[in-house]
Amino acid sequence: MANDVVELILADHRRFEDLFRDLRNRDNDREKLLAELAALLVAHAEAEESEVYPALKRFKNVDDHEVEHGAEEHAEGHQALLALMEVGDTSSEEWEDKLEELVEALNHHVDEEERTILNDARDSVPEQRKAELGANFVRVRQERLDADCGSVDHVRQLVKATEHRVD
Template sequence: MTDVIKLITDDHRAMEKLFDRVKKERDRRPELLREVAAMLTAHSRAEEERVYPIVAKEAEERGKVHHGVEEHQEAEELLHELEKLDPAGDEFDGRFREFVEAVKHHVEEEESEILPSLRDAVGKQRLEQLGQAFTDRREQELAGHKAGAKGRTRDELYQEAREMDISGRSGMKKDELAEAVEREKDL
């Protein structure tokens, strides 16, 4: 089992890479923004429901936990605003920068304050148990978003499968493409 701190920081790095893709791959922004939304929501819910209560209780960091939840809410509000904008428009770029800065600020605080407090308060075995709880809740949340992949067109799914170099994609039906793309994302 992997400890929860590694899982959370790995998610942070994956989110940063996804932000870079949104900046660079302008033509894929709608699809990538859906991925950002799924990842951010799943990560936040898993932290708030499985990790933060332990940080508040065991590390006695209620104030920092409350602040972390507020930052999650701020990021989600900014994300909802982004989803309403034209991804090719100038306003999108400015709002996206604001969103990324808010998330980066949260990540820096979490990695320098909340997670070290958790590590100091609980043992390795507890960190691994929390890792499993975090993963389970995160995957549960992502499963709801994955169902949304089936709402995309076959062409969108095929394009993503091509970019992921998924073999056999040309003969796949829409549902098969959705499953293959999601499987590849999980690797």
């Protein structure tokens, strides 16, 4: 199904991987790519946390602890994203280091989410419900993108609001 929430989330995960590959190339417009990554990453996380995660917790075969842990990892990802955004000089060694920290944090989250939450959802959630969740996910993700959710100011607000999650 085109609106299957699992497939939509997986498609975003593959896009993150493509953006990371492009960000590692010093010949690319890293500022533009980082802006695209920041917007998609924040919109994706906010849509998952508001629309997908709460719904999945209602299914007995989806591990509630993994869903909570996924939200904690979003907070860690936002911290790593902010650290990268605040470096400024995209040709510096510091920028390279912060990029790798973000890649590592996000790859860890994506791997865990795909092996636990999404596999459980794929098997446990009826097709019609996955389509409903997918439509909600896409709607909220687009609303967040339209609201410039990837701005450094918004990412700062997210980090401040979720500092308790990553203590």
